Amino acid sequence: MSPGNLFADFTVLVVVVLAVAARPVSGQRSVYPSANLSTLWVNNKVLDTVTYDDGSTVRAIVHRSPQTFSDPSFAAGFFCTPPCQEFIFAVFILTATDAQNPLPVITMAQVVWCANRANSVGENATLELTGDGDLVLREKANGRLIWSSGTSGRSVRRMEITEQGNLVLFDQRNATAWQSFDHPTDALVPGQSLLQGMKLRANASATTWTGGKIYISVLHDGVYGYVESTPPQLYLKYEVSRNMSQRDPTRITFTNSSLSIFLQSTQPRNPDDSIPLPEAKSTQYIRLESDGHLKLYEWSTQGKWTMVLDLTKQLPLDDCAFPTVCGGYGICTGGQCSCPLESNSSSRYFQPIDYRRQSLGCAPVTPISCQEMKTHQLLTLTNVSYFDKSQIIMNAKNRDDCKQACLKNCSCKAVAFRYGQNDSNGECQSVTEVFSLQSIQPEKVNYSSSAYLKVQLTPSASDPTQNKKKTILTATLAAITTLVLLVIAAIYVRRRRKYQELDEELDFDTLPGMPTRFSFEKLRECTEDFSKKLGEGGFGSVFEGKIGEESVAVKRLEGARQGKKEFLAEVETIGSIEHINLVRLIGFCTEKSNRLLVYEYMPRGSLDKWIYYRHNNAPLDWCTRCKIIMDIAKGLCYLHEECRRKIAHLDIKPQNILLDENFNAKLADFGLSKLIDRDQSKVVTVMRGTPGYLAPEWLTSKITEKVDIYSFGVVVTEIISGRKNIDISQPEESVQLINLLREKAQNDQLIDMIDKHSNDMVSHQEEVIQMMKLAMWCLQNDSSRRPSMSMVVKVLEGAMSVENCLDYSFFNANSVISAQGNLSTYSAPPQASILSGPR
Numbered sequence: 150m151s152p153g154n155l156f157a158d159f160t161v162l163v164v165v166v167l168a169v170a171a172r173p174v175s176g177q178r179s180v181y182p183s184a185n186l187s188t189l190w191v192n193n194k195v196l197d198t199v200t201y202d203d204g205s206t207v208r209a210i211v212h213r214s215p216q217t218f219s220d221p222s223f224a225a226g227f228f229c230t231p232p233c234q235e236f237i238f239a240v241f242i243l244t245a246t247d248a249q250n251p252l253p254v255i256t257m258a259q260v261v262w263c264a265n266r267a268n269s270v271g272e273n274a275t276l277e278l279t280g281d282g283d284l285v286l287r288e289k290a291n292g293r294l295i296w297s298s299g300t301s302g303r304s305v306r307r308m309e310i311t312e313q314g315n316l317v318l319f320d321q322r323n324a325t326a327w328q329s330f331d332h333p334t335d336a337l338v339p340g341q342s343l344l345q346g347m348k349l350r351a352n353a354s355a356t357t358w359t360g361g362k363i364y365i366s367v368l369h370d371g372v373y374g375y376v377e378s379t380p381p382q383l384y385l386k387y388e389v390s391r392n393m394s395q396r397d398p399t400r401i402t403f404t405n406s407s408l409s410i411f412l413q414s415t416q417p418r419n420p421d422d423s424i425p426l427p428e429a430k431s432t433q434y435i436r437l438e439s440d441g442h443l444k445l446y447e448w449s450t451q452g453k454w455t456m457v458l459d460l461t462k463q464l465p466l467d468d469c470a471f472p473t474v475c476g477g478y479g480i481c482t483g484g485q486c487s488c489p490l491e492s493n494s495s496s497r498y499f500q501p502i503d504y505r506r507q508s509l510g511c512a513p514v515t516p517i518s519c520q521e522m523k524t525h526q527l528l529t530l531t532n533v534s535y536f537d538k539s540q541i542i543m544n545a546k547n548r549d550d551c552k553q554a555c556l557k558n559c560s561c562k563a564v565a566f567r568y569g570q571n572d573s574n575g576e577c578q579s580v581t582e583v584f585s586l587q588s589i590q591p592e593k594v595n596y597s598s599s600a601y602l603k604v605q606l607t608p609s610a611s612d613p614t615q616n617k618k619k620t621i622l623t624a625t626l627a628a629i630t631t632l633v634l635l636v637i638a639a640i641y642v643r644r645r646r647k648y649q650e651l652d653e654e655l656d657f658d659t660l661p662g663m664p665t666r667f668s669f670e671k672l673r674e675c676t677e678d679f680s681k682k683l684g685e686g687g688f689g690s691v692f693e694g695k696i697g698e699e700s701v702a703v704k705r706l707e708g709a710r711q712g713k714k715e716f717l718a719e720v721e722t723i724g725s726i727e728h729i730n731l732v733r734l735i736g737f738c739t740e741k742s743n744r745l746l747v748y749e750y751m752p753r754g755s756l757d758k759w760i761y762y763r764h765n766n767a768p769l770d771w772c773t774r775c776k777i778i779m780d781i782a783k784g785l786c787y788l789h790e791e792c793r794r795k796i797a798h799l800d801i802k803p804q805n806i807l808l809d810e811n812f813n814a815k816l817a818d819f820g821l822s823k824l825i826d827r828d829q830s831k832v833v834t835v836m837r838g839t840p841g842y843l844a845p846e847w848l849t850s851k852i853t854e855k856v857d858i859y860s861f862g863v864v865v866t867e868i869i870s871g872r873k874n875i876d877i878s879q880p881e882e883s884v885q886l887i888n889l890l891r892e893k894a895q896n897d898q899l900i901d902m903i904d905k906h907s908n909d910m911v912s913h914q915e916e917v918i919q920m921m922k923l924a925m926w927c928l929q930n931d932s933s934r935r936p937s938m939s940m941v942v943k944v945l946e947g948a949m950s951v952e953n954c955l956d957y958s959f960f961n962a963n964s965v966i967s968a969q970g971n972l973s974t975y976s977a978p979p980q981a982s983i984l985s986g987p988r
C-alpha cells in the first residue's frame with residue numbers, strides 16, 4: 150500500500166471510529182416534556198446529561214419519553230460536539246441511551262433545530278423561561294444576551310416539546326405564542342412545514358453550525374434552492390402546476406411518504422404538487438447539507454441513521470450542478486474538480502486555493518479591479534455551463550453582444566452563453582460571483598454553452614516590451630540555475646559512487662545464520678527478468694522464479710532506501726525465524742538500491758482465493774478449514790510468544806496467508822516494518838494494516854500483539870462464512886460481516902453465518918458454531934478480554950473452552966464511512982512490541 154493510500158484509509162478510519170464510538174456512557178432520565186414559567190436552567194452537569202463515547206454531549210431540559218424504549222424521541226436542551234466547550238441550545242432526536250440497557254445503538258443525537266447557530270455559549274450559560282414568558286439564552290447568569298424568543302408580554306404560560314419535535318410556548322388560552330417550527334434551521338421533521346418566506350439554511354460547512362450561503366425557500370409556484378450572493382443564484386428548482394394568480398402563501402409539508410407543496414390548508418390538487426418519498430419505517434428527518442444536497446434520513450433497525458434518499462438527485466440534479474461542488478471558479482467534470490485554463494494559451498489566470506484539495510476551488514491570480522477595466526479580458530471555456538440560469542442579460546442574443554455586455558459592467562464577473570441550434574439566438578447568463586462551473590457534453594444535454602470568465606491582466610503583462618524583458622531575464626536565470634544544479638548533481642553522484650563501492654565491500658556475508666545472499670543478476674535470471682508476477686503489495690511486487698530445482702517467490706521491495714546495514718540486520722531477524730506455519734525466507738539480495746527477498750514458493754496461493762469464491766475453486770470442506778485456522782493460530786502463537794523477540798504481525802488478512810499444495814497454511818509478510826524507507830514508516834507507524842481487519846484500539850490506546858488476535862477473529866469469521874468481511878455486493882444490512890455477526894449473535898441466529906456453498910459445513914453446524922464463538926472471543930472490543938494466541942491454540946486442540954460471557958458489542962472499525970476527516974485529531978499510539986508491516 151502506498152503512503153498515499155495509507156493516508157487515505159487512515160483518514161477514513163479516524164472519522165469512522167469517531168462516528169461509531171458515539172455510544173452513551175452515562176445518563177439518567179428525568180423526563181418532563183414541559184416546563185413552567187420562572188424556571189432557570191444552568192448549562193452544567195446538573196442537567197440530565199448524556200455523554201457519548203465520541204465526546205458529544207446532550208443536556209436535556211424538556212424531553213418527550215419515547216413510545217417504546219428503543220424508539221428515537223425528541224428533546225430540547227444544550228448540545229455540544231467535542232471538545233465540548235461550545236454549546237448550542239437545540240432540539241435534537243435522542244436515541245435510546247440508558248446505561249442499564251446497553252443497546253446496539255451507537256449514534257449521537259441528531260440536531261434538527263438550533264436557537265443560536267451563529268453564537269455558541271459556554272459552560273454555565275443559562276436558559277430562562279422568565280416570569281413574563283420570554284425564553285432567554287444568556288452567556289452565564291445575567292451575562293450577555295445571546296438569543297430570545299421575544300415573547301414577553303404575550304401571556305406565555307408554559308414551554309413544551311411536542312411529540313413531533315416542535316418546541317412550543319403556549320399562552321394562557323393554550324394557543325401557540327411561539328414555536329420552533331416557525332424558525333427552521335437546516336432540517337425538517339415529519340409534520341413540519343416550510344412556509345413561504347421561511348428559509349431552510351445549511352451549515353456553512355460540515356464543521357460549523359453557523360448558517361452558510363445555501364438555502365431553500367418556497368415561492369408561490371414551487372421550491373427553490375439558492376446560493377447567497379447579490380443577486381442570489383438559483384441552483385435548484387421544483388415547479389408545481391400552480392395557477393399563477395393565486396395569492397395565498399404556499400408551504401411545503403414533510404409528511405410520511407411525501408413532501409407536499411400546497412396552499413394554506415388545502416390539499417395538493419395535482420399529483421405533481423408533491424415529491425414522493427419512501428414510506429417511513431421509523432423516525433425520519435430531512436436536512437439541507439452544507440453542499441446543497443437535500444437528504445432524507447431514517448433511523449434504521451440496525452441502530453443507526455441512514456440516508457435513504459437524496460432529494461436533489463430525484464429532481465434531478467447532476468452532482469456537478471451544485472454551486473459549491475468544486476468551490477469558486479472550480480470546473481466540475483464527472484465529479485472531478487479543476488481550475489479554468491484557456492486551451493490555446495499557456496498563461497494561468499487561476500490557481501487552486503489548495504493543491505491537495507481541488508474541491509476548495511480556485512482564485513484569480515490577479516484580483517479583478519474595477520479601477521482597471523481596460524485590462525479586463527474574458528477567458529473562454531468551451532463546453533462549460535453555469536448552474537444559475539435566472540439572470541439573463543436581455544438584448545444580448547449573440548455571443549459577441551454577451552461578452553461585450555459583461556466587459557462593460559464591472560459587477561459582471563462572468564457570462565455563460567447558452568444556445569441551441571442557432572448561436573445568434575442564445576441566452577446570456579450573467580454571473581456576479583462565480584461559484585462552481587460545470588463541463589457539459591452538448592450532444593447529451595441538447596444545448597451548447599460556453600463560459601467567459603473575466604480576468605485581470607497585469608499592467609506588465611499587457612505591455613509587450615516589458616514582457617519581452619521579463620522573458621529574457623527569466624530565461625537567463627533559468628539557464629544559470631540549471632548549470633549550477635548540474636554541477637552539484639555531478640559532484641554528488643561521484644561521491645555517492647565512491648561511498649557505495651566502499652559500502653559494497655563492507656561486512657559481506659559475515660553474519661552467521663543468514664539466509665543465502667544472491668546477486669541481482671542471478672535473481673533476474675531465475676525470475677526470467679521478473680516476468681511472472683505473482684502479486685503485488687505495498688512493499689513491492691512478487692515474482693515467480695526457480696533456483697536450481699526449487700521454486701521460489703522473489704519479492705522486490707520498493708521504497709527500500711535505507712542503509713545496507715539496517716537491511717542486513719532485518720534480514721537476519723527474519724531469517725532467524727523459522728516455523729512450519731511461517732513462510733520461509735531463503736535468501737536476499739542487496740545491490741546498489743535494489744533490495745530483494747527470496748521466499749519459499751506456495752503453490753496454492755493466498756487464502757482469499759479459496760474462501761471468497763472468485764476463482765472458481767470448489768468450496769473447502771470443514772476439516773480443511775479447521776486445519777487452516779489451526780495453522781494460522783500456531784504461526785501467530787510462535788510470533789507472539791515463542792520466538793526470541795516478540796513480533797506483532799499487524800496485517801493479518803487472507804491475502805497474507807499462503808497455502809502449499811496440501812493446504813498447509815503459512816503466514817507471510819511478518820517482520821518487514823524496518824525494511825522500508827524511514828519517511829514512509831512514519832506514516833505506517835501511525836496507522837497500519839488493512840481496513841476491515843483493524844482492531845478498535847488502533848485509535849484509542851496502546852497497540853499490542855492483541856490487534857493480531859482481533860484480525861485473526863475477522864479472518865476466522867470470513868473462513869466460516871465464505872465471504873469477504875466488507876462485501877458491497879451484499880444487501881445493505883449485511884455488507885459488513887462483523888456487524889452481521891453481532892446481529893446474529895444477539896438474536897441467537899449464528900447458523901445463518903455458515904457458508905452455504907458447502908454442504909459439509911452445514912452438516913458440521915455444531916462445531917462451526919463453536920468455532921464462531923472462538924472468533925467472537927477474539928473480536929472483543931476490550932483488547933484485554935481477548936484470549937492470547939496460546940489460549941486460542943488450546944481451544945482448537947480441545948484443551949480449553951471459550952469464555953462464557955462474551956460481549957457481543959464488537960464493532961468493526963469500518964462500519965460507518967463518512968467523508969469528513971481530520972488527521973490532526975489523532976496522534977500515533979505508543980508501541981509496546983516490535984511492529985512488523987503490511988504488504
Ligand SMILES: *[C@@H]1O[C@H](CO)[C@@H](O)[C@H](O)[C@H]1NC(C)=O
Nearest residue numbers: 181182183184185186188307
Ligand atoms: C407546572 O405547573 C403545573 C400546574 O401548576 C404543575 O402541575 C406541574 O407539575 C408543573 N410542571 C413542572 C415541570 O414543574
Ligand SMILES: *[C@@H]1O[C@H](CO)[C@@H](O)[C@H](O)[C@H]1NC(C)=O
Nearest residue numbers: 191192193271272273274289
Ligand atoms: C460553572 O459554575 C460552577 C459553580 O458555580 C463553577 O464551579 C465552575 O467553575 C463554573 N464553570 C465555568 C467554566 O465557568
Ligand SMILES: *[C@@H]1O[C@H](CO)[C@@H](O)[C@H](O)[C@H]1NC(C)=O
Nearest residue numbers: 306307319320321322323324
Ligand atoms: C392544550 O391543548 C392541547 C391540545 O391542543 C391539550 O392536549 C392540552 O391538554 C391542553 N393543555 C391545557 C393545559 O389545557
Ligand SMILES: *[C@@H]1O[C@H](CO)[C@@H](O)[C@H](O)[C@H]1NC(C)=O
Nearest residue numbers: 352354355356357358438439
Ligand atoms: C453542522 O455543523 C455541526 C457542527 O460541526 C455538525 O455537527 C453538523 O453535522 C453539521 N451539519 C451539516 C448538515 O453539515
Ligand SMILES: *[C@@H]1O[C@H](CO)[C@@H](O)[C@H](O)[C@H]1NC(C)=O
Nearest residue numbers: 390391392393394395396397
Ligand atoms: C386561475 O384562478 C383564477 C381565479 O382564482 C381563475 O379566474 C382562472 O381561471 C384560473 N386559471 C386557470 C388556468 O386555472
Ligand SMILES: *[C@@H]1O[C@H](CO)[C@@H](O)[C@H](O)[C@H]1NC(C)=O
Nearest residue numbers: 405406428429430431432433
Ligand atoms: C408511514 O406510512 C406507512 C403506510 O401508511 C405506515 O405503514 C408506516 O407505519 C408509517 N410510518 C410512520 C413512522 O408512521
Ligand SMILES: *[C@@H]1O[C@H](CO)[C@@H](O)[C@H](O)[C@H]1NC(C)=O
Nearest residue numbers: 491492493494495496527529
Ligand atoms: C484563445 O482563443 C480565443 C478564441 O478561440 C481568442 O479569442 C483568444 O484571443 C485566444 N487567446 C490567446 C491568448 O491566444
Ligand SMILES: *[C@@H]1O[C@H](CO)[C@@H](O)[C@H](O)[C@H]1NC(C)=O
Nearest residue numbers: 492530531532589590591592
Ligand atoms: C465541445 O463539444 C463538442 C461536441 O461534443 C466537441 O465536438 C468539441 O470538440 C468540444 N469542444 C471542446 C473545446 O472541447
Ligand SMILES: *[C@@H]1O[C@H](CO)[C@@H](O)[C@H](O)[C@H]1NC(C)=O
Nearest residue numbers: 380540558559560561579581
Ligand atoms: C450590471 O450588472 C448587474 C448585475 O447583473 C446589474 O444589476 C446592473 O444593472 C448592471 N449595470 C448596468 C449598467 O447594466
Ligand SMILES: *[C@@H]1O[C@H](CO)[C@@H](O)[C@H](O)[C@H]1NC(C)=O
Nearest residue numbers: 546547570571572573574575
Ligand atoms: C438565427 O436567429 C436569428 C435571430 O433570431 C435569425 O435572424 C436567423 O435567421 C436564425 N438563423 C437560423 C439559421 O435559423
Ligand SMILES: *[C@@H]1O[C@H](CO)[C@@H](O)[C@H](O)[C@H]1NC(C)=O
Nearest residue numbers: 569570591592593594595596
Ligand atoms: C434536442 O433538440 C432537438 C431539436 O430542437 C429535438 O428535436 C430533440 O427532441 C431534443 N432532444 C431532447 C432529448 O431534448
